Amino acid sequence: MKVMVLGAGAIGSLTSTLLARSEQVDELVVASRRLPPARDLVKKIGRKHVKAKQLDCDRVGDMTKAFKGFDMVVNLVLPRFNLKIMDACVRAGVHYLDTATDLVLTKDKKGDKIERTPEQIQLDRDDTWKDHDLTAMLGWGCDPGLSNIFARLGADRLDRVDSVLVRDGDNSTIEGYEFATLWSADTLIEEVQMDALAFYNGRFTRVGTAEGEEVFHFPEPVGPQTVYNVDHEESNTLPLFIGKGLRNQDFKLSLPKGLAEFIRLAKKWGMTKADPIPVRSKFHNTTTKVAPRDVMTALLPVPVGMAANVHGSTCVGSVVKGVKNGKPAGWFIYTLMSHDYCYKKYGYNAVSYTTGAPPVVGLEMFARHEVSRRGVFPPEVLDPVPIVKHLPDWDIPYGERVEVAG
Numbered sequence: 001m002k003v004m005v006l007g008a009g010a011i012g013s014l015t016s017t018l019l020a021r022s023e024q025v026d027e028l029v030v031a032s033r034r035l036p037p038a039r040d041l042v043k044k045i046g047r048k049h050v051k052a053k054q055l056d057c058d059r060v061g062d063m064t065k066a067f068k069g070f071d072m073v074v075n076l077v078l079p080r081f082n083l084k085i086m087d088a089c090v091r092a093g094v095h096y097l098d099t100a101t102d103l104v105l106t107k108d109k110k111g112d113k114i115e116r117t118p119e120q121i122q123l124d125r126d127d128t129w130k131d132h133d134l135t136a137m138l139g140w141g142c143d144p145g146l147s148n149i150f151a152r153l154g155a156d157r158l159d160r161v162d163s164v165l166v167r168d169g170d171n172s173t174i175e176g177y178e179f180a181t182l183w184s185a186d187t188l189i190e191e192v193q194m195d196a197l198a199f200y201n202g203r204f205t206r207v208g209t210a211e212g213e214e215v216f217h218f219p220e221p222v223g224p225q226t227v228y229n230v231d232h233e234e235s236n237t238l239p240l241f242i243g244k245g246l247r248n249q250d251f252k253l254s255l256p257k258g259l260a261e262f263i264r265l266a267k268k269w270g271m272t273k274a275d276p277i278p279v280r281s282k283f284h285n286t287t288t289k290v291a292p293r294d295v296m297t298a299l300l301p302v303p304v305g306m307a308a309n310v311h312g313s314t315c316v317g318s319v320v321k322g323v324k325n326g327k328p329a330g331w332f333i334y335t336l337m338s339h340d341y342c343y344k345k346y347g348y349n350a351v352s353y354t355t356g357a358p359p360v361v362g363l364e365m366f367a368r369h370e371v372s373r374r375g376v377f378p379p380e381v382l383d384p385v386p387i388v389k390h391l392p393d394w395d396i397p398y399g400e401r402v403e404v405a406g
């Protein structure tokens, strides 16, 4: 296949490095807004069939031209460009895969009636993509991605599904930094500035971000972590596609308590807003316009350069509970990976790895016609068994434990 990866950041770098080794990929172009990071990555990969390109994902016309002749575009830039990239794919006749959704496509808040979830806006294009005989594989990272596949795996074993709770935990420390994110800071701020979508008692609802504190016991070495509601893609699609009477679904992320408090405060203060505001500097006697969120992002280190400094492990999975043969049953199905192992073996942290490797599994399955469905869909609509069988092809860990139902 002829593949174009968009983005040469934390995730795009890892996915491109693995795709360059895939037997399914004959030609690979890494495209990014600025040429130097893409060119440096291609140099590091060091294979003749991999090239770099400058491309702005805000420009549909440029992308349409650039995509022509490719088989698949793997979107690893920021999700705010998804719809434009999808438009360009349809115009160029190219299949598509991404790992995130633009969660601010709808503007509802805690207490509002939810008419449409943000990801439904992408899913609404299903008919158009089918008409063009094209496939758009949405949310093929770790979470969303593996979490959706694990949710389907658990649900398929049950006669009735009561709840699917996605839990994301990490016990890592980042040498030299009091605080840093392991993936796009912009995406983290986007996730935490929205009230979190959840599905309780059979209805979509929004709950406060960084609220709903609970302690979740991840498998060792991650162990018990305090987790909080955060807005995430899984809550957009699992309630729509899991079926079997699913009543409750939410997503919780482990956060240090102090950070959870800071997030709630920063949001109230307006520090997560993306619209520029006029700022007069009392220190420099200048006036400029700046988006508060850009200031927060600029104060954080770039995740792509931090892999060597990260120590600890990450664990992400889905707790699926329900009824089988008249009896309560449930499992926590997860991926668990050490950052130190990952850095030694691949030169990346485990969050980048568990996010950047699943797109390779998905793309290879598509190339081998093991995924042949057309239209726009999340991972949980596919049979999870063959997908899980292919996880070891790319060293993606997978485990499960029985969860007491109830």
Ligand SMILES: NC(=O)c1ccc[n+]([C@@H]2O[C@H](COP(=O)([O-])OP(=O)(O)OC[C@H]3O[C@@H](n4cnc5c(N)ncnc54)[C@H](OP(=O)(O)O)[C@@H]3O)[C@@H](O)[C@H]2O)c1
Binding pocket: 006, 007, 008, 009, 010, 011, 012, 031, 032, 033, 034, 037, 055, 056, 057, 058, 075, 076, 077, 078, 079, 081, 099, 100, 139, 140, 141, 142, 143, 144, 145, 182, 183, 184, 185, 187, 303, 304, 354, 355
């Ligand atoms: N599903 C999951 O588990 C999961 C987990 C983590 C992240 N993600 C998703 O993965 C994606 C990439 O995240 P990341 O951590 O790799 O982010 P990142 O390190 O910030 O990298 C983003 C990349 O996008 C490029 N970019 C930004 N604007 C662009 C534009 N207009 N045109 C072309 N390229 C542009 C950036 O180029 P510049 O450097 O020039 O700005 C950079 O190469 C995000 O959508 C994120 O939400 C998914």
